[in-house]
Amino acid sequence: MSNTLLPEKHKLSLNQVQINDDFWNHYVSLVRNTVIPYQWEALNDRVPDAEPSHAIHNFRIAAGLETGEYHGWVFQDSDLAKWLEAVAYSLQQYPDATLEQTADETIDLIVQAQQSDGYLNTYYTIKEPGKRWTNLYECHELYCAGHMIEAAVAYFEATGKRKLLDAMCRFADHIQDVFGPQEGKLRGYDGHQEIELALVKLYKVTKQEKYLQLACYFIDERGQRPDFFEEEWERRGKTSIYRAGQTPSPSLSSIYNQSHLPVREQDTAIGHSVRAVYMYTAMADLARLTGDEKLLTACKKLWANMTQKQMYITGGIGSTHHGEAFSFDYDLPNDTVYAETCASIGLVFFAQRMLRIETRSEYADVIERALYNIIIGSMSQDGKRFFYVNPLEVWPQASASNPGKYHVKAERQKWFGCACCPPNLARILSSLGEYIYTTEAGRINCHLFIGSESTITLDDAVQVGLKQVCSLPWKGEASLELSLAQPRSFTLALRVPYWCDGQPQLLINGEKEDAYTIENGYAIIERIWTDGDTVTWLLPMEAHLIQASPLIRSNAGKAAIQRGPLVYCVEQVDNGTPLASLSLQSSTKLKVEADADVLGGTVRIEAEGFRDATAEAWASAEPYRRWAPTAEPVALQAVPYFQWGNRGVGEMAVWIRVRQ
Amino acid sequence: MSNTLLPEKHKLSLNQVQINDDFWNHYVSLVRNTVIPYQWEALNDRVPDAEPSHAIHNFRIAAGLETGEYHGWVFQDSDLAKWLEAVAYSLQQYPDATLEQTADETIDLIVQAQQSDGYLNTYYTIKEPGKRWTNLYECHELYCAGHMIEAAVAYFEATGKRKLLDAMCRFADHIQDVFGPQEGKLRGYDGHQEIELALVKLYKVTKQEKYLQLACYFIDERGQRPDFFEEEWERRGKTSIYRAGQTPSPSLSSIYNQSHLPVREQDTAIGHSVRAVYMYTAMADLARLTGDEKLLTACKKLWANMTQKQMYITGGIGSTHHGEAFSFDYDLPNDTVYAETCASIGLVFFAQRMLRIETRSEYADVIERALYNIIIGSMSQDGKRFFYVNPLEVWPQASASNPGKYHVKAERQKWFGCACCPPNLARILSSLGEYIYTTEAGRINCHLFIGSESTITLDDAVQVGLKQVCSLPWKGEASLELSLAQPRSFTLALRVPYWCDGQPQLLINGEKEDAYTIENGYAIIERIWTDGDTVTWLLPMEAHLIQASPLIRSNAGKAAIQRGPLVYCVEQVDNGTPLASLSLQSSTKLKVEADADVLGGTVRIEAEGFRDATAEAWASAEPYRRWAPTAEPVALQAVPYFQWGNRGVGEMAVWIRVRQ
Incomplete structure (x- = not known):
C-alpha cells in the first residue's frame, strides 16, 4: 500500500449537523420514536405475529447467560449491530439517557459474548464451535464483524464510549492475525462484502493504518486465482450449511459474490446487488485514501454501468429476485423487479464515497433519487412495516397467485426472518446529516437540500455556521444562512439538481445574483462571506x-x-x-x-x-x-x-x- | 355408474380419413420421415449432443436383456409409448413395413419387460422392486400405464395386431385388482392424470365396461377426503424420490395435481396444466358416455374458464413455469409465459371430446387456434428441434441472463431430458384426421378445413365419400366433393370460423347458395345430396x-x-x-x-x-x-x-x- 495517504474531502460528522426539516423531521423522529423501539422489540422477539428474530437470545446464549440453541440466519448478529449503529446516530443527534442505557447494556452483552481471543460470532460460538473460518463462502463471519465494527465506530463517535470500539479493535486484530497473504495465514475473504468498508471506518477513528491495510488486503485478494472459495469448499468436504450431502462448487457462482474477477478488472455491476454496492463503497474509500488510480477507474466504470444501465427511476437496483441480483444492462422489469431496500442504501453509500473523491452532481443526484423514492418508500407511514422488495408495478393478485411474483409483496411486512432492510433503513435515516455537505480546501459543497443547522470547520481553521431552511420535496426552495466570526473568502458550491431544467435562481441576501459558474453540476459561488449572509436557491419544480x-x-x-x-x-x-x-x-x-x-x-x-x-x-x-x-x-x-x-x-x- | 351408456357422436377412425393437403402434408410427412425416425434415435440415445433418453435401455434392462441401472425421469417409459402411438397413427395412414417391424420388435421388448401379473413399469422393476404403488403422488405408474394403453389401442387400430393390446388389457386388469373403493383395494389414483382417458379408449376397442368403470372410479375418487396422497405419504414415511429426508405433505400442493376438490366441484383451471387438460378430457369422455350432467357442467365451467380467461391468443395455456401451471384469471404474461406444447395438445384433446358432446364452433375454433399457432410452431421447420415453452415475446439476452426467464428458450432445442413434448407433437400431427369430422344422426359435421379424403358411414348405413380440397391457412377456401352410391338426404354442417367475420359464402356446385341456417357456429345445410355434389366454402380472410x-x-x-x-x-x-x-x-x-x-x-x-x-x-x-x-x-x-x-x-x- 502506498504510504502517501491522500488528504480527505471531509464528510461532516453527525454532531456537526443537526437535521431540522419540515419533511425529514418526520422520518428522523419516526426512526427515533418508533423504528428503533420497534426493532428493539423485534430483536427481543416481542412483536406479536411477526417472525422472531432470535438475535438477542443468540447473544445471551453465547455470553453464557442462557442455554439453548442458535436460531435465525447465520448472519443474525448483524441485525443487532445495525440497530446499535442506528441508535448511535440517533443519540448523537438526540441524547436519550434511557436509550443510551439500553445500548450500554447491549454492548455489555455483546462484549460478554466475545471470545477471549477477540472473536465474536454467536452462530459459530453456539452452533459450530471449533469450525470458525471454515465456510467464509456462506457463513458471513466477516460480514457480521464488519457491521459490529460500524456500530462500534458510530457509538464511539456518538458517546465517546470506547468499550465496544476497543472490543472491535481486538476482533479486528484477531482477524488480521488470521487473514492475509503471509505464509501461515488464511488467504481468504468473506462471501458477503462488508468488513472492507467497516475497516476503513475503524481506521478513520483509530488512525491505525493496519486496519486500512487489512481492508486493502480483502479488496485486493478478492477474485484472485486459485479461487479461495473453491479451495475452502474442498477443504470443508464440499458441504453446505443449507443442504445435506455434497454441493456444487462455489466457483460456479462466483459472480454472485463478485469474486469472479479481481475487483480492478470488474466493469459491470453483477451478482448479488447488496454485496456489490458494499464492495464498491469500500473500493471508492480505498481509491480515495490510497490514490489507487486503477481502483478509481473500476469504481467509475461500475458506477456508470450501474446508474446508467441498471438503475430504476426510483433509485432501485437489482432486477431479479434470483440471487437478489443484477441481471444485465437495460433489463429493468417493473413487476418482477427486486430492487431491495438495502441495495439502494448501499448505492447511497457508494455515491457518498464517490462524492468524497470528486464533487460531481451525478453522485448526489442518485443519493437524492434513492432517498426520496425507494428508501423512504420502503417504510410505512407509521414506521412499523417495511418493503424488502420495492416494485414499480403491483397487481396484488399476481403477487398472491403467480409464483414468479411471490417475492413482490403488495403490502409492507411487519418484520422479516431475514431482516436486513429495516435496521439498514434506520441507520441511514438517522445519519442523514452525513450526506448534506462536504468540504474541500477553501470550499463548502452543499449536496442535499435538507433543513439543518451545521457547524463546518473550513481548512481546519475557520468555523462556518450554516443554517439551511428547505421546502423540498414539495417546493423548490432552499436557503442557507451563514454565521461567521469575521468576513471570509471561500467558495460555496450548490448542487444544481438534474430535475430543475438547469434553471436555478440564486439570490444572495434577497437579491438576484448571477455571478457564479457551473462546474460538474454545482454552482460555484466565490465571495467574501459575512456573518448573516443568506443564500437562497430557487429550483424550478415543474x-x-x-x-x-x-x-x-x-x-x-x-x-x-x-x-x-x-x-x-x-x-x-x-x-x-x-x-x-x-x-x-x-x-x-x-x-x-x-x-x-x-x-x-x-x-x-x-x-x-x-x-x-x-x-x-x-x-x-x-x-x-x-x-x-x-x-x-x-x-x-x-x-x-x-x-x-x-x-x-x-x-x-x-x-x-x-x-x- | 349408469348402465345407460349414451350413443356416441362418432369420431372417425384414422383409416377413414386420409390427409392430403398442401399445407399439412408437410407436417404429416415431417412426422413420418423425420420426427419419428429422429425420435427413435433419441429413444435409443443415438442423437449426438442431445441429452440421452435412456428409454429403450430401461426396457431392455427390465426385460432382462441387459444389466445396468435405471436412468431418466420416473416417467421415461411414456416417451416410448407416445412414440409408438405416433407410429401407429402413421402406419394407419402410410403403411411402412420397416417401421412396422421396428414397432413390432419394440412391442416384443415391452411385453418382455412386463411382469407376470401384468404390471409394467421399468422404473419400479429395475430400481424399486417391491415398492409398486407406494408413491402414486410422484411416480407416474398409472400415467405410464395410460400412455402404453393409448399406444396399444392405436397400434391395434392401425395394424389389427393384438399383442400389445392384450398385454395392456392384462395390465389394466391388474390395475383393477389393485385399485378401487372395495375393501382391501388401494383407494387411490395417480399423481398425473392420463390413465383415465386411456381406459376410455381401451373400453372403446374392447367394449369391456370394466375399463370404463375403472376410469369412472379414478375420476370420481380424485379430490375426495381423506386425502389419498396425504395418507400414502404417511405410509411411505413422508419420503420423496426427489429429496432426502422428510418432505412437506402433498396436501399442501393438492392444487398442483387437481386433487384439491372432487372434480365435479372444480370450476377454475388450476395447477399443472397438462395434468388438468388430460383430466378434463377424461371427464368429458365420461360425461358423454355416462350422461353424467354434473360432470358435464364441470367440464363446461372448466372449458369456459380456461379458454375465456386463461388462454393465450396462440392457444397456449399455463402462465407460469413454477409447476408448469395455470396461475389465475387474465394473468397472461407474454415473456415469462409457460404455454407448454403438451398442454395445448391436451387442450385439443379436451376440445375434441367436448365437440363429441355438442357441435359448437367454440371447441373447433380452439382446436384450430392451437394447431395453427402453438402446436406446429413448437417444431422447427426441419422437424428436429422443439419448443417446450412457447413464448409470445422473446428477448434472447433475457432468456440467457435473467433467471426468471431461463425457462423461455430463444431457440428450439434438440431434445429434452424431460421429453414429453416432441413425441406428443408427433402423435397429434399423425392423427390429424381424427379432428376433421364428426357424425350425428343424419348429419356430418365438418370442423376443420384440411385437405383429405374420407369415407364416412352415416347412420350406420350410408357410405359418404368426402374429398376436401383446402387452401388454408393462406387462402380462405375449402371445397368438399361428395361421393354417394345414390342420392340421399342428410345434413352437412360446416363450421363458420370465428375469424371470417360471420361472412362466409357458400357455393353448391359452383352456385351461390343461401339456403342454410347458422346453429352454434355451424352452417346447417339440409339437402338431398347427389354423387359429385361439390360444396365450396369461401371464408373471408382479411x-x-x-x-x-x-x-x-x-x-x-x-x-x-x-x-x-x-x-x-x-x-x-x-x-x-x-x-x-x-x-x-x-x-x-x-x-x-x-x-x-x-x-x-x-x-x-x-x-x-x-x-x-x-x-x-x-x-x-x-x-x-x-x-x-x-x-x-x-x-x-x-x-x-x-x-x-x-x-x-x-x-x-x-x-x-x-x-x-
Missing part, C-alpha cells in the same frame, strides 16, 4: 413526464411522472382497476395540487388521460376480438411513489402508457 | 388487428395481427432491435403478400408503424429524461407465429404497441 431509454424495453411507450426529486405513481385507490387500462395523453398538462388530508399531507398530480373500455364494456366472453378500442377521457390521479401502499392493498404503477 | 380483454393487463395498449387462423409476430431479423421500440399505427392498412422465398413459403403482412428514437438517437448516457419522444414511420414486417425462430436467434413479439 411536474414532467419522463421517458426511459429505448433500450429499457419494459418502459417502451410509457412515461413516468416526476416533480422535483419525487417520482410519482398511480394507485388503484385513486384510479380504479385495472391500472393497465389507463393511458396518459402525451400533451397533458400536469395539475399540481397540495392535499393536506391524505397520506399525512401530499402533493397530488392530476394528468389528462384515458381509460380503455372496461371489462363491463367488453361485450363478449371472448378474450380476443377485432381491434375496436374505445377509451374515455379521464383525469389520472398520481401520488408520490414513496407514499404508495398506505391506503390499503391495490394496484400501483409508476410507468403509465402514453397515448400519442 | 388481416386484422386484434385486441385483448382489458383485464389481460399484459396486452393493454397492444394489438396482435391475425389473418385467418394464423396469429402473426414480428421478428428482429425483419424489424431490427429493440422490438419494443416499434408501434403500430391503429389505422394501419395491413398489406398481405405471399413470399415463397422465405421460411419455406409464407404470407407476410406489412403494417404501417413507427420506430421510436433508437439508442443512437438517445443523446445522453442517462437512462431517464424529460418526455420528448421522437419516432419515425416504418413499415413493420410480420410473419406467422408458427414460423418464428427459423432464421437465427433474435427478438420476437406477438403483441405490438399501438400508437393511437
